[in-house]
Amino acid sequence: MKKLSTALMFGSLLSTSAMAAQWHMPTPYGDGNLPTQIAYGFAEEIKEATGGDLDITVHSGGSLVKHTEIPRAVKSGQVQLGEVFLGILGNEHPVYKHDNIPFLATSFEDAKKLWEAAKPAVAAQLDKGGMTLLYAVAWPAQxxxxxxxxxxxxxxxxxxxxxxxxxxxxxxxxxxxxxxxxxxxxxxxxxxxxxxxxxxxxxxxxxxxxxxxxxxxxxxxxxxIPKNIIVVNKRAFRRLDKSTQEAIMTAAAHAEAKAWEGVADRAASDKAKLVENGxxxxxxxxxxxxxxxxxxxxxxxxxxxxxxxxxxxxxxxxxx
Structure with a gap:
């Protein structure tokens, strides 16, 4: 991860000051995907809500940190927050596997119900690892x-x-x-x-x-129907003032709501594109x-x- 440290040149990534804070958010997927588009909107809402005091740069498509390394980068504070496919954490604890079990939840209604059932346990495990859960984005069915x-x-x-x-x-x-x-x-x-x-x-x-x-x-x-989760380094989050923390959590709630609203339409349009291309x-x-x-x-x-x-x-x- 030396290249990451050199490229970012953050000094201490977990420090904040009177000046605007610049945070970095690596994501695994390209700009055409719904999770990445949701991430851009999430970052923009936070910037507007804080008057630019917290500016989050979204690095899509694994351009800053490879997918499998994102959880470690967030835990260690090399980046402040990031997006990861929930299932890749399955070896860390079984609760992370809930949305990779075939035919347990195959409709968006059931998938949302399963997420509500699993969210407290997922959040608790992330907290033990030094991360705070922000929001989740569902994918179309596999x-x-x-x-x-x-x-x-x-x-x-x-x-x-x-x-x-x-x-x-x-x-x-x-x-x-x-x-x-x-x-x-x-x-x-x-x-x-x-x-x-x-x-x-x-x-x-x-x-x-x-x-x-x-x-x-x-x-x-x-x-x-699997999900991506967006997590933030717990120490970085706690060092923010209360109003900024509230802005982040409000934007996170909006992001998750938009994601559930948009995923069904995205599933239908993308399946149609497969047909259109033969x-x-x-x-x-x-x-x-x-x-x-x-x-x-x-x-x-x-x-x-x-x-x-x-x-x-x-x-x-x-x-x-």
Whole structure:
């Protein structure tokens, strides 16, 4: 991370003064994605609310910090806040895995309910790690991209499946494929060079990476609805005056509301773009749905076994 320190030349990133504070917010995704657009609006609202006393620069597309390094950068204070795909934290604690479990919550209504059930536990774990939860942005439901039509899991046998979190690695195993970790910027090359032959991801990621250039089929399995979370270094936040803290939390609440309002429309428009660019878009066969639902039941049971108390509380709250 020496390059980051040199490039930023912050001195102490956690200090504030009478002068305007300049904060930096790395995000993993490009400007065309809804989470990044929400982040720009969040930063602008804070700047306006504080009269420019707090100016947040959004660094999109992993341009400042690589995706997998963002949580560490926020924890250590190398940056004050950042955005991360919640599922990649799954190895740190099971509560972070709640939105990567197939067929637990497949509609936006259910996904929002699941987030409300899991949010207190997620916030508590982040706090232990020196971070404060600000807001979350849901992605469209994750569906299947392949070079060939898939009517049952046997059609994927021997394939290498993109993985991007502990839960998606386990899912790939249960689907009879080989999990291969690939981050979003590397997806096109991974397909074109044969490193992977399939992936489960959102229509938005498919549009962003121009999936029609390297795969032909999109099977709309709607397996789960994951989220990004935006976190702030706890010490940096606490050193702000109360009015600035309130401005941040107000902007965060507005950002999350806008995200839930916008994600359904973005899902529909991005799926339409896949069709416009020649991809074969179809609903899954009953057999494929049944096979994936069975995997989902297995993964829910395994997830609960990791921490019966914490995960059980989330499931109980969700199922009320």
């Amino acid at each position: 569906s299947l991209y392949t070079k060939m039509p898939v009517n049952e899991l046997a059609d994927l046998e021997g394939s290498k499946m993109r993985a991007y979190s502990p839960s998606t690695s386990r899912l790939a195993d249960l689907m009879g494929t080989t999990p291969t970790t690939i981050q979003v910027p590397d997806i096109p090359q991974a397909f074109s060079t044969g490193i992977i032959q399939a992936m489960l991801t959102s229509p938005s990621t498919g549009v962003d990476s121009q999936a029609w250039d390297y795969v032909n089929y999109y099977t709309d399995v709607k397996a789960w 991809m074969n878009v179809s609903d899954p066969s009953d057999k494929l749905v049944g096979e994936l639902q069975a995997i989902g039941e297995t993964m829910i049971a395994e997830w609960k076994a990791e921490d019966p108390e914490a995960v059980g509380a989330i499931l109980d709250a969700y199922n009320k």
